[in-house]
Amino acid sequence: MIVIMKPGATNQQIETVVKRIKESGLDFQLNTGSEQVVIGLLGDTRSIQDIAFRSYEGVDKTVRISNTYKLTSREFHPDDTIVDVDGVKIGDGSFVTMAGPCSVEGLDQIRESARMAKAGGAKILRGGAFKPRTSPYAFQGLEEEGLKIMRQAADEFGLKVITELMDEAHVDVVAEYSDIIQIGARNMQNFKLLATVGKTGKPVGLKRGISGTIDEWLNAAEYVAFAEKSPVIFIERGIRTYETATRNTFDLSAVPIIKKLSHFPIIVDPSHGTGVWDLVTPMARAGVAAGADGMIVEIHPDPANAWSDGPQSLNEKNYLNMMKEVNVLVKAMEEIKAIQK
Amino acid sequence: MIVIMKPGATNQQIETVVKRIKESGLDFQLNTGSEQVVIGLLGDTRSIQDIAFRSYEGVDKTVRISNTYKLTSREFHPDDTIVDVDGVKIGDGSFVTMAGPCSVEGLDQIRESARMAKAGGAKILRGGAFKPRTSPYAFQGLEEEGLKIMRQAADEFGLKVITELMDEAHVDVVAEYSDIIQIGARNMQNFKLLATVGKTGKPVGLKRGISGTIDEWLNAAEYVAFAEKSPVIFIERGIRTYETATRNTFDLSAVPIIKKLSHFPIIVDPSHGTGVWDLVTPMARAGVAAGADGMIVEIHPDPANAWSDGPQSLNEKNYLNMMKEVNVLVKAMEEIKAIQK
Amino acid sequence: MIVIMKPGATNQQIETVVKRIKESGLDFQLNTGSEQVVIGLLGDTRSIQDIAFRSYEGVDKTVRISNTYKLTSREFHPDDTIVDVDGVKIGDGSFVTMAGPCSVEGLDQIRESARMAKAGGAKILRGGAFKPRTSPYAFQGLEEEGLKIMRQAADEFGLKVITELMDEAHVDVVAEYSDIIQIGARNMQNFKLLATVGKTGKPVGLKRGISGTIDEWLNAAEYVAFAEKSPVIFIERGIRTYETATRNTFDLSAVPIIKKLSHFPIIVDPSHGTGVWDLVTPMARAGVAAGADGMIVEIHPDPANAWSDGPQSLNEKNYLNMMKEVNVLVKAMEEIKAIQK
Amino acid sequence: MIVIMKPGATNQQIETVVKRIKESGLDFQLNTGSEQVVIGLLGDTRSIQDIAFRSYEGVDKTVRISNTYKLTSREFHPDDTIVDVDGVKIGDGSFVTMAGPCSVEGLDQIRESARMAKAGGAKILRGGAFKPRTSPYAFQGLEEEGLKIMRQAADEFGLKVITELMDEAHVDVVAEYSDIIQIGARNMQNFKLLATVGKTGKPVGLKRGISGTIDEWLNAAEYVAFAEKSPVIFIERGIRTYETATRNTFDLSAVPIIKKLSHFPIIVDPSHGTGVWDLVTPMARAGVAAGADGMIVEIHPDPANAWSDGPQSLNEKNYLNMMKEVNVLVKAMEEIKAIQK
Incomplete structure (x- = not known):
């Protein structure tokens, strides 16, 4: 860290700063520039x-030189971390798709979603069972019953499960039924929840906050990593900006930045990243090309009657078409990785 | 709500929308414009x-006409709600100051803060006991012990207490020691926490989220108000924008907007709104003039050695000077309110 | 357009609105909903x-239903516009690269840049001759002399030229030496300049404003298109957000949105979109995959000694490597387009 | 400026940086921290x-220590600059109001506006004669004729004139008819226009750009100040953020920041800062309290029939009421300034 004094700062003011540095057990170097x-x-x-x-x-300003995160940083862990989700590997150079509905609505809907997901080549089923919404007058989720039927549907089709943990009180039940525990955008800085989920040993899908900086996101990952039990999977899902043509602004540059600064894998969420179903496919393609390790995408057997997020969900036909395009790019990226070596 | 069809939408598509409207138990009106x-x-x-x-x-787009919040809306509750905090009234035309340190650091520090707060005319003591921070390597708060000594200090100087609830698990202990329960910016959309705190019957100080829209804030208040037990006090604390000269961009226009749309009072937080101590006084003045019902401000007996938020905390001299200026404007606003009648 | 009255609006107020509508020569439909x-x-x-x-x-609010742009809209011009830049086609399904330095610094530098551009497969040379900068104490550009030597270098290597017009006074000289006239981000809403450049008949590369919405960008294109002489090439170059890890936030979702709403081609600028040279290659790849018709990228024979924008410029080795990767993805996209048919 | 090397940077890399520093004629100090x-x-x-x-x-990153602006900085010019607009002083501790319509629409309208402005206590008449708009299908302004009749109306009521210069070509005619030349938000970084207007010797009202940082704004002022002829008057008019409840987010913290960093005066524009007429009065009050040297506000004899910006314009009654409230606060601020001494 560097402390920059104002022009005309007195010796007394400088000494006060120096005193505090010494009290913190640190050494210092004084530079009397022009x-x-x-x-x-x-x-x-x-x-x-x-x-x-x-x-x-x-004091005029302070500048931090080294990072505040360590376990998350590539600096101290140069090799990629490969997350092994019960046999499905994330971060090993492959591209893993997680697909499913926003909300678990019932057994038929989640089974049909699982069938679709599998047909398109997804390895992991997504779905939300706890769904507190922006208005108290709207649907709130099936809760534990939802988790059970999602697990059942995933098992039937040989899929793994990712679902969101919103509340410490549910950590055991969510861990029981899922393979990856997701932390949602609104909880990116719910530090107690991060610490709790980090002790489960389950991989943690950490969504970027709606207005989270990349630096804050890396520090949030550090909370998860702190217990050295659960690996982190970063999920870029768009950030809030002034643009209203999309639900969020999908910040794909986060992919190469996270790859540069951290050893943990990163996947993209083109559904929340855009909020509009006909933008999902081009942005999924762009995510592959940006170098992501996978994606998480909302699909629904009948988007027009989905209980939530219908506008950004793909129906079966559109999802299968997207996966064909994604696969072409995944192969192209393999060729590119070979060139890079 | 209005549904706008794309140019060239088919009759079939229109009928599908109409069918869904009927299924929802609503009526409709079809307008075949140019x-x-x-x-x-x-x-x-x-x-x-x-x-x-x-x-x-x-479907091209949808437009909502009426609000999704009702108990919070001035439409259904035209008169101002006056929140009575054990005798201290907020929203009755007066200007109430809440002052204190960011973190409760120990009995001496909080007693000294309470003495300062009282000397400047504050009626309510603020202070945080649970302080999970952006880095897992930093200070995390005194927890229940912190609440106890803050209550003790407040009682000694005849002050009320506002403190933050970050976790449902602490709702009873926080309610026991405080007079107003604060919901922090990161929890503005933690809907379960909002519902829980709304059942305590204690007034709830609801901070605007770091990237919360005013509409989302009103809907968050609706969650608190839903149980019809706890009144809401809105707290404007700045929003995240591209500007880096301040910690947040202090959006004072929220004051007259909330006054127009809701019957609940609104106070301002110039400390977080700016993040820099020498901007706190001018922004406190601006908050009074914008029509706020009060403010919450960070003070500290020794900001340079504060455990957190030192840069935005006022020392005793600066705080007392600010309060002198604020009092001049409070009187001016009384004169203005008389003119308006 | 729809006008939504407040709850409790009087008949008199409604009649006043209706009167104004009639005076504007329009008809109306009155809907008395709940x-x-x-x-x-x-x-x-x-x-x-x-x-x-x-x-x-x-009046509570107004909502616009139909667009304010017409010549730019795909609605009235369903087929893609293919821009023919003296034989180089943009928007025909190919991917066209424009490469060159930020500033033209001298004959040797621009010749060397042109050689590099050509070697990598670029068809068009970029470079700035008028460079007013954020500080009056910095370099301001070679002006007309710069244009001449850029033209000379481009001709030597069989390249076309794109350069920025910043001032109506230079329209003739810029048009004389260039094949595409660029309008910079700061001038996206300089309406007089847009109208002037639209009359030249030269294709216009229209950069998105630093805080321009997609809707404003389409309306800016309408100004250019108004004279029905110059076609537009949209250039996505990132927008200003709160994130500081990149110079701008590169909004690749603009590519499919512009493709949906307009018939004009769109290219991407990963150099300004990120501001950091080692992010340029992954974002160029993502741009191809998002469906862009080309890209514009900053290269320099010696970025560390560039007069401007060195940090985001690629040196020869990195540029040639990027083009190899881009070419793999361009082929993959051809395969995808075949699938889509 | 400080250059921070990456962990593990080689001696060779450090020497390359040092070489460049020496070539720039500067000295350096090397700090080999941990x-x-x-x-x-x-x-x-x-x-x-x-x-x-x-x-x-x-190189990891660079940090600038000292400012890039000098003539604008308070550091080199500690005393406030008082701008004398033909006898009306701005920056001398008084609060100066500039009022008038967005567009000059005709002699009757501008005369009536001038009468209103004067009646409320404004000293300066505002109005736009060149009005290129976001759509090419909309009204474009009365141009020189508009300037003439505005001057005539202002003279009749003993007012000064402020109007916007949008184009270098009009600098002479705008300078002829006005007392303060305004540079609009879209031209904050039109550096050639800034340099031109700075040579006129007329005071320049410099609006903050729609996404301009305060640092960029100060550098833009430096362009105006560079010829050392025209003083600058900063005009805060709101910035673009994600919030849509207001047209812009009115950043009043800019007032004390500019006062701290520059010696030039700053006024506020609550009309553009909010975009909604019933927010103008509270935000005008807040502007006074924040310490602004004045304000510029849109008024219109008949806002509902204004050619532009009707929704944010005040009619006579509302304007006169606002001025009463503003005057109460101006007096309160005089009392506060006396306390501060």
Whole structure:
């Protein structure tokens, strides 16, 4: 970390900063440049908030040099982490598809969804059982019953299960019925939930927050990784911007950035990333080409009658067509990876 | 709600939409304008998601006409709700100040903060006891012990207490020690927590989410209000934008908008709204002038050694000076309210 | 356009709105739904501002149904427009690369850039001759001399030229030396410049504004298209958001949206879209897969000594590697287009 | 400026950076901290782009310490600049109101607007004569004729004139008829226009760009100030964010920030800052309280029939009421300024 003093900062002000650095058990280097004094902190500054020194008189700004995350960082773990979901590998260079409805609505619907998912080549079934919604007047989910029938449907078609954990109180039941536990966008900084899920040993699908920076996302992953039990799978799902043509702005540059900064895999969610079904296929293709390790996509046997997220869900025909296109690009990416070596 | 069909939508497509409307128990009105057919839904559309019809073929877009919130809306409750916090009234035309440190750090610190708060004219003591932070390597709060000593300090100086509830599991202990329960920005859409806190009967200070729209905020308040037990106090604390000169962009226009759309009071948080201590005073003044019912502000006996949020905390001298300025404007606003009548 | 009245709007207020509609030569349809009256305007509302009625008392909001752009819209021009740049076709299903430095710095640099561009398979040379910068203390461009030497270099290597027009006063000289005239992000809503460039007959590369919505971009294209002389090539170059890990947030969903709403081609600019050279290649790949008709990319013989935009420029080795990867994906997309038919 | 090397950067990479620094005529200081080498540049780095070094291999990031603007900075000009508009002083501690319609529509309309403006206490008449709009199908302004009749109306009521310059070609005619030349939000980074207007000697009202950062705004002011002829008046008019309840998000924290960083005055524009007439009055009040030197506000004798911006324009009654409230706060602020001394 670097502390930059204001032009004209007094020696007294500089000494106060230096004193605090020493009290924190760190060393320092003083640089008296032309106009503004710059103080470099030497040592492990991870436990110091980067804004800590900004309340001192005479301080202009502070700049963090090294990351605050360590277990998540590629710096200390240069090789890719391959997440093994009961035999399905994520991050090994393949492209894994997770597909299913937004909400589990009943046995017929989830079985039909599982059949569709499998037919298109997905390896993992997605579906939500706990669905608190933006209005208290809307549908709230089937809860544990939903988890059971999703598990049953997945098993019937040889699929793994990913589902969202929204509440610490449900961690055991969600862990029991699922293979990957998803943390939703609204909980990206629910640090207690992150710590809890990180102790389950199950892989954790960590969605980027609706206005989460990539740096905050990496720090959220650090919370999950802290217990050194559960690996993380990053899920890019779009961010909130001023543009209203899409539900979110799908930030595909997050894929190569996460690959550069972390060893954990990253998949993309073109359904939430766009919010409009006819944009899902081109954005799924773009996700493959950006280098993602997989995708999670909303499909439904009858989107027009889905209880939630119908507008961004693919019906069977559109889903199967998308998967054909995705497969062509997956092969092309294999060729590209061979070129890169 | 209005459903707008695409140019060239077929009769079949229109009939499919109409069929769904009828199945929902609603009536409709068909408008065959020049280029695009428009279907108006008649009846209570609150339980229908506004995007429900967008997954139908031939549908261009949908527009919601009436609000999805009712108990929060001024439409059904024209008079201002005055929140009575054990004798301290919020929303009655006065301006109530809540002041205190970001984190409760120990008995001396919170007692000294309470003394300062009282000296400046604050009626309510703020402070956080549960402080999960963005990095797992940082300070996490004193928890229940923190609540106890904050209550003790508040009682000693005749102050009420506002503190944040972050987790359903703590609802009883937080309710026991506090007079207003705060829901933080990251939990604005933690719907289960909203429903839980709404049943306590304690007033709920509902912070706007870091990227929450005003419409989402009103719907979040509806979750709290749903049990018809706890009144809501809206807290504007800035939103995330591209500007980095401030920690957040303080959206003071939320004050008159909330006043127009809801009967519940709204206060402002210039500390989080700016993130920089020397901007707090001008933005507190602006909050009074915008018509807020009060403010919540971070103060600390020694900001440079605060465990958290030091850079945006006021020391005693700056806090007392701010309160002098705020009081001048509070009087001016009384004069203005007299003019308006 | 639809005008939605407030709950409780008076007959008088409704009649005032109706009167204005009639004065505008339009017909209307009155819908007296359950709570709020809705008035539909019938006829060509293109010349009416969509906010015009919002200043009337009793009006809640207005909603535009049909687009305000016509010549740009696919609705009135269903077939793709193929832009013929002196033999190089854009929008015919191929993928056209435009490459070159940010600034033209001198004959040697631009010749070397042209050689590199050609070697990688680019058909069009890019480069800026007028470079007013964010600080008045920085380099401002070679101006007409720059245009001349860029033309000379392009001709030597059989390339076409794209360069930016920043000022009406230069329209003749820019048109003389270039094959495509670029309008930069800062001028997306410089309507006079748009109208001027639209009369040249040269294809116009229209960059999306730094905070431009897709709807505003389509309306800006309408200004260019208004004279029915110059075709438009949309250029997605990223938008400003809260994320700081990239220079801009590259919004690839703009590609399929523009394809859906307009008949003009769209290319992507992964250099400005990311601002970081090692993100350019993955985002170029993603652009191909999203369905773009081409890309524009910054290359430089010696990025570390470039006068501008060095950090996002590719050197020869990285550029040639990128083009190999892009070519694999271009072939894959041909296969996909065959599947789609 | 500081250059931060990546962990593991080689000596060769460090030497390349150092070589470039020396070639730029600057000195440097090398800091070999625990993990990452930090190189501080010594001397005037104003002419070096802050991203220049980021294209070097081994460089992690660069941080600018001192500002790139000088004539605009309070650092080199500690005293407030008071702008004298032919006797009307801006920045001397008073609060100056500029009022008038969005567009000059005709002599009667502008005379009536001037009468209203004067009646409310405004000293300066605003109005636009060149009005290129977002759609080519809409009204484009009265141009020079509009300027003439605005001047005539202003003179009749003893008002000064502020109007927008959109095009270098009109600089003489706009300068002839106006007292303050406004640069609109879309031209905040039209650097050639900024340089041109800065040579007129007329005060320049510089609107913040729709997505302009405060740092970019200060650099834009530097362009105007560069000729050392025209003083700048900053105009905060709201920024584009994800929130749609208002036309823009009115960023009042810009007022104290600009006051801290620059010696030039700043006024606020609550009309564009909100876009909704019934939010203008509370936001005008908040602007006074935030410490602005004045405001610019849209008024119209008949907003419902205004050619542009009707929804955000105040009619006579609402304008006069607003001015009463503003005046109460202006007096309160005088009292506060006395306290501060």
